[in-house]
Amino acid sequence: MQLKLFVLSASSVVLWLIPLAALDKKLDIHKALQGVSLCAAIACAVSAGNIARELAEESEIEAMKTRAITADVVDEIAVSAYVSQQQRQQEAEAILASPGEDLEASRQALEAIYSADLPEPEVTTLATASEPTPLDKSLYAEICKSREVGKTNTWIIENILKMKGRKFADGKVKLQELLSKFEGEA
């Protein structure tokens, strides 16, 4: 299409200028040739103008499409950001609105975990008591989660009960005690 446009444009200029400037005036058909070439030049120029106008309109439509797609993408990103923010807000509100007992139990468990003096607190006296403490519950919940994920007992003893090296054997015993206590209750 563009090639046609350029050929028509060039031929219109050539048909306009060449017969006027270069045609031999002694020829009998000089005037007739000039008239024909001028008419042809007008036809070529108008055709080329129409083609160029169509192409310009098409490119304008393409530009509009590109702008619309860009605006859609921006809008989609904004919507997803808004939705995720709303979800997080709802989750936070749900946590805040949960029953006080659970909150209290969670708070106690967290306190028990973080108030230990050692940097890596050992769980030495957790499973010894007959009544399960909130810390036992939280440990058991973590153990269950780890088992669901497919973690081994060794990993659980080392990372959840924090009993590595020489204390690994004690950890193994405590893991068994915890499991027997809670699974026995169930």
Added chain:
Amino acid sequence: MKAMYLANYFVAGCVAFSLLGWIASLHPMAMKAVLFLLAAIAIAWGLSWLLDYSLSKLLKISVADLQALLIGGLAMLLIGLGVFICS
């Protein structure tokens, strides 16, 4: 591409005025007719230039567009007839 389309219509206008000159060169009566036509075009052009605001409202285009059209038309006339006369 818009420049190309404007340029092609401009060339078409120039060739049209050259064709008018060619018609004028065919016969003395044709010359008179063409001169009369050119006089009419000149009067219409002058009136359009003077009445640009009311004409732009009538044609529903901006004054700047109308003035651009008038100047473009004048340039077409000058170039087209100039090329024909000088050849």
